[in-house]
Amino acid sequence: MNRKILYGIIGAALIVLPFLVTNYWVFLLTDVFIMALFATSFNLLLGYTGLISFGQAAYYAVGAYGTTLMIKYFSSSLWPAIGLGVGAAFVLALVIGYLCVRVTRLYFAMLTLAFSSMIYAIIFKWRGFTGGDDGIAGVARPSLDFFFIKFSLANPKAYYFFVLVLAALSVWVLWRIVRSPLGYLLQANRDNAKRAEFIGVAVKRFRLIAFTIAGFFAGLAGSLYALLAGFISPELAFWTKSADPVIMSMVGGFNRFFGPVVGAAIYSLLKDFIATKTENWMFYLGLILLVVVLALPQGVMGAIQRRRGKV
Amino acid sequence: MITGKKEVLRVQSLKKNFGSLQAVGGVDLAVKENEMRAVIGPNGAGKSTFFNLITGDIRPDEGQVFFKGREITGWVPHRIARLGVARSFQVTHIFPQLTVFENVLVPSVVQQKRELSILRAARGIAQLRDETLATLKLLGLDDLAEMKGQALSHGDKKRLEFAIVLACKPELLLLDEPTAGMSAEETNLTVGLMKKLSADLGITIVFTEHDMKVVFSIADYITVLHQGLVIAEGSPEVVRKDPRVIEAYTGERRE
Numbered sequence: 308m309n310r311k312i313l314y315g316i317i318g319a320a321l322i323v324l325p326f327l328v329t330n331y332w333v334f335l336l337t338d339v340f341i342m343a344l345f346a347t348s349f350n351l352l353l354g355y356t357g358l359i360s361f362g363q364a365a366y367y368a369v370g371a372y373g374t375t376l377m378i379k380y381f382s383s384s385l386w387p388a389i390g391l392g393v394g395a396a397f398v399l400a401l402v403i404g405y406l407c408v409r410v411t412r413l414y415f416a417m418l419t420l421a422f423s424s425m426i427y428a429i430i431f432k433w434r435g436f437t438g439g440d441d442g443i444a445g446v447a448r449p450s451l452d453f454f455f456i457k458f459s460l461a462n463p464k465a466y467y468f469f470v471l472v473l474a475a476l477s478v479w480v481l482w483r484i485v486r487s488p489l490g491y492l493l494q495a496n497r498d499n500a501k502r503a504e505f506i507g508v509a510v511k512r513f514r515l516i517a518f519t520i521a522g523f524f525a526g527l528a529g530s531l532y533a534l535l536a537g538f539i540s541p542e543l544a545f546w547t548k549s550a551d552p553v554i555m556s557m558v559g560g561f562n563r564f565f566g567p568v569v570g571a572a573i574y575s576l577l578k579d580f581i582a583t584k585t586e587n588w589m590f591y592l593g594l595i596l597l598v599v600v601l602a603l604p605q606g607v608m609g610a611i612q613r614r615r616g617k618v
Numbered sequence: 619m620i621t622g623k624k625e626v627l628r629v630q631s632l633k634k635n636f637g638s639l640q641a642v643g644g645v646d647l648a649v650k651e652n653e654m655r656a657v658i659g660p661n662g663a664g665k666s667t668f669f670n671l672i673t674g675d676i677r678p679d680e681g682q683v684f685f686k687g688r689e690i691t692g693w694v695p696h697r698i699a700r701l702g703v704a705r706s707f708q709v710t711h712i713f714p715q716l717t718v719f720e721n722v723l724v725p726s727v728v729q730q731k732r733e734l735s736i737l738r739a740a741r742g743i744a745q746l747r748d749e750t751l752a753t754l755k756l757l758g759l760d761d762l763a764e765m766k767g768q769a770l771s772h773g774d775k776k777r778l779e780f781a782i783v784l785a786c787k788p789e790l791l792l793l794d795e796p797t798a799g800m801s802a803e804e805t806n807l808t809v810g811l812m813k814k815l816s817a818d819l820g821i822t823i824v825f826t827e828h829d830m831k832v833v834f835s836i837a838d839y840i841t842v843l844h845q846g847l848v849i850a851e852g853s854p855e856v857v858r859k860d861p862r863v864i865e866a867y868t869g870e871r872r873e
Binding site: 489505508 | 673675694697700705707711712713715716720724725727728729733734735737738741743746767779782785
């Protein structure tokens with residue numbers, strides 16, 4: 308099938324869908340978009356730079372807390388709230404990334420995990436500011452102001468479209484990045500860091516750039532999630548949250564740009580479906596994921612493209 | 619030796635020990651512009667360590683390295699590479715998951731200082747594409763442009779690495795066993811290419827090589843290393859007759 312037609316159909320379906328389903332599903336789909344952005348930003352590291360981060364939840368959580376705290380304490384406008392969350396995640400990723408890019412592979416994974424555990428501990432312990440393990444609830448979603456026109460985002464459908472546009476735009480930016488000269492330098496680092504270094508690439512600097520970009524978009528995902536859920540807790544920074552984009556990328560296929568998007572949709576919907584059927588949803592989810600990873604080592608997207616003869 | 623030309627590479631009393639093993643034990647060397655210099659020696663003579671010291675892969679314990687009169691001792695590899703020193707490795711280093719075209723595109727990105735460019739697709743930048751295609755043509759890799767690096771034969775991988783280092787537009791090229799593992803035909807191609815790079819582009823080449831036919835057919839000047847020391851140096855005719863060289867190679871020479 309022609310790629311443009313496929314995108315057109317998907318786009319049209321996503322526009323029509325919220326009008327056909329219940330608000331519960333609108334909420335769920337909005338969450339899928341957010342997780343798709345989170346996973347795609349993570350995959351800039353795993354799939355394109357060759358770095359395994361086990362600590363992306365830190366930036367997701369800081370995005371969520373930055374946005375929520377901004378609304379709670381300072382301003383109830385939309386963009387400053389999102390801006391603070393994303394900005395905080397960006398700065399944090401820059402600082403932590405600077406300390407992590409000296410090492411690679413498992414050492415890198417462990418360092419990112421260690422730093423995200425510190426962020427979790429800070430959020431958990433700093434009760435006066437973050438609400439500790441009670442989290443922060445009841446923060447109202449600001450409206451979207453276009454000069455003199457106000458769009459309320461309180462309606463789940465309105466917020467669905469807001470997230471759809473922002474997530475799609477962000478994924479498009481990430482797509483442009485991986486195709487750009489910078490993107491090829493990241494892929495060179497993934498394939499053979501030594502070769503890259505010896506043709507004049509300051510590989511650590513480029514790892515840091517990738518890490519900061521990934522942190523930025525993870526922060527945006529977290530910020531959008533906070534506004535969706537209206538409730539945040541330290542769980543957002545816990546290491547299990549860091550596992551989400553890893554699993555999604557594996558399921559969808561981290562060798563394909565849209566793999567994590569597909570993986571996010573499958574994982575989120577599957578989790579929801581199983582969780583409503585049984586209390587032991589983690590067991591069944593684990594079982595299904597095991598089968599997927601073993602049967603489709605290139606992920607779902609890899610398997611689809613292989614069937615179509617595009618290896 | 620070519621006289622009246624500028625010195626491209628100078629190495630002064632370079633030393634490197636690995637524990638109690640003396641890998642390079644005080645080497646002096648000077649290579650002039652457009653020279654084709656072979657560094658030979660039996661296995662374990664310190665040739666690869668010597669290359670690694672020059673290109674910043676490892677730091678010397680003592681001594682200095684100068685490139686075009688500028689001291690580069692202890693610099694990190696990417697800074698040295700940017701000055702115009704490119705190298706290949708004994709074990710081929712390419713970008714396996716990228717296509718042949720993309721493999722050569724990457725050094726061109728660096729060369730054209732477009733590392734931070736994100737506004738345009740790399741393949742859409744004419745200057746970058748033309749440069750990459752020109753390098754591929756020069757190496758005869760244009761037919762393989764859309765193949766993944768990992769799918770190439772050993773000889774083609776070596777050729778691709780050659781293309782990668784050439785795309786850096788180096789002034790000094792360090793080749794670590796450029797014909798290792800190649801068929802006779804591929805070896806001839808590589809030797810022809812080295813001659814061409816030297817004659818047409820004026821690139822200074824320093825290479826290590828086990829194949830003595832290759833060494834004596836193209837080197838202007840030969841440095842013989844043995845146990846981390848220079849035991850002989852001179853034109854191919856001089857080195858061939860040097861008794862110390864014959865002694866060092868006796869029983870150890872493999873061809």
